[in-house]
Amino acid sequence: AQSVTQPDIHITVSEGASLELRCNYSYGATPYLFWYVQSPGQGLQLLLKYFSGDTLVQGIKGFEAEFKRSQSSFNLRKPSVHWSDAAEYFCAVATYSGNTPLVFGKGTRLSVIA
Amino acid sequence: SQTIHQWPATLVQPVGSPLSLECTVEGTSNPNLYWYRQAAGRGLQLLFYSVGIGQISSEVPQNLSASRPQDRQFILSSKKLLLSDSGFYLCAWSVPRSGGAVTTQYFGPGTRLTVL
Numbered sequence: 650a651q652s653v654t655q656p657d658i659h660i661t662v663s664e665g666a667s668l669e670l671r672c673n674y675s676y677g678a679t680p681y682l683f684w685y686v687q688s689p690g691q692g693l694q695l696l697l698k699y700f701s702g703d704t705l706v707q708g709i710k711g712f713e714a715e716f717k718r719s720q721s722s723f724n725l726r727k728p729s730v731h732w733s734d735a736a737e738y739f740c741a742v743a744t745y746s747g748n749t750p751l752v753f754g755k756g757t758r759l760s761v762i763a
Numbered sequence: 764s765q766t767i768h769q770w771p772a773t774l775v776q777p778v779g780s781p782l783s784l785e786c787t788v789e790g791t792s793n794p795n796l797y798w799y800r801q802a803a804g805r806g807l808q809l810l811f812y813s814v815g816i817g818q819i820s821s822e823v824p825q826n827l828s829a830s831r832p833q834d835r836q837f838i839l840s841s842k843k844l845l846l847s848d849s850g851f852y853l854c855a856w857s858v859p860r861s862g863g864a865v866t867t868q869y870f871g872p873g874t875r876l877t878v879l
Contacts (some may be wrong), residue, residue, distance in 0.1 A: 692769075692853055692870035700865060726869040739807065743865045750797055750822075751868055755806035 651676040655754035662730050663762055670725040672714075672740035681743040682723040683751065684714055688736045696756050697739075699723065710734070715737050735761045766792035767871040769854050775877045782827075782841040784874050786854030789835065794856040796837040798829055799867065801851040813837060814859060848877045 652675045662668055674680050681700050685693040697708025702714040714725045723740060737758050741751040770785045788794050798810040809822045811829035819829050826845060830838045837854060854871040 683867070685870075690851075690873070690875070692872045693855075695869065698867060702790060740784050741868075750809050752809045 650754050651680070651742050651744055653740050653752055653754035655738075655740055655757050657757045658755070659758045659760065661760040661762060663759075664732050665729050668725075668730045668734070670738050670758070670759070672696070672723045672725065673721050674723065674740075674742045675721065676742055676744070678744075680723075682714075682716060683741040683743070684708065684712070684725050685741065686710075686736050687738045687756075688737065689694045693739060696725070701733060728762055730759075732761045732763070735759055765856070765869070766853060767856055767869060767870040769852075769874050771874060772872065773815070773875045773877075775879060776844050776870065777879055778846055779843050782839070782844050782848070782876070784839040784852055784854075784872055784876075786837040786839075786840055787835055788856045791856070791858065793859055795859050795866070796831065797855040797857075798837065799838050799853040799855065802849070809854070810839070844878045846878050849876055851875050 654673045684696040685697045686696050686717050687722045689691045694727050697706050697714055699706045699716045706714050712727050714723055716723050737756045740754040743751050766789045768787050795814050797812040799807045800810055800858055801807055811819055811821055813819050813831045816831050828840050852874045855868045857868045859867040860866045
């Protein structure tokens, strides 16, 4: 069965610093990968997704993610973090069966300090 | 455009009381619908999903149930709430696909449930 691991439970970065959130997946076939962001007390918002094609995917709010098949990873990056980026970030994987639910990682909480 | 609503936004209920949370989707037909729960520090737990009216798949055995009385309405219920039912409940929808095409899930704003 497919699974998603987000190794970092909590990360703290300084405002203006770069960010990388890690995501590793376990799935035998070509995965379909997502990153979502959740602000406190809110629902999840889609940041970006990878289905096929270019392995570097651009998303909203200046985020990007790179799919690396050899490392089974889909890490999320941002070159310069803003205080408003403080939130919980979830990585998810879908199987090639569109009506089944996504499988989510446990999330990484990002704190941003001045 | 499509929108998803959840009602109520917050709820405080005593142990043993019933529960009914509602999720509705606008702007699409025959969506796939999902219920998730977030307990503090425990990520997203899939509770139920539905690919059509009357078709409910349960992922976790518990004292909760789900129903889909209308195409774009998804209800989460309980006859008797437990303390452990406290959490943040999220509804999501996706466009149904045939032939194995993958689709994206979109989430509602959530309902904060506190059981005392």
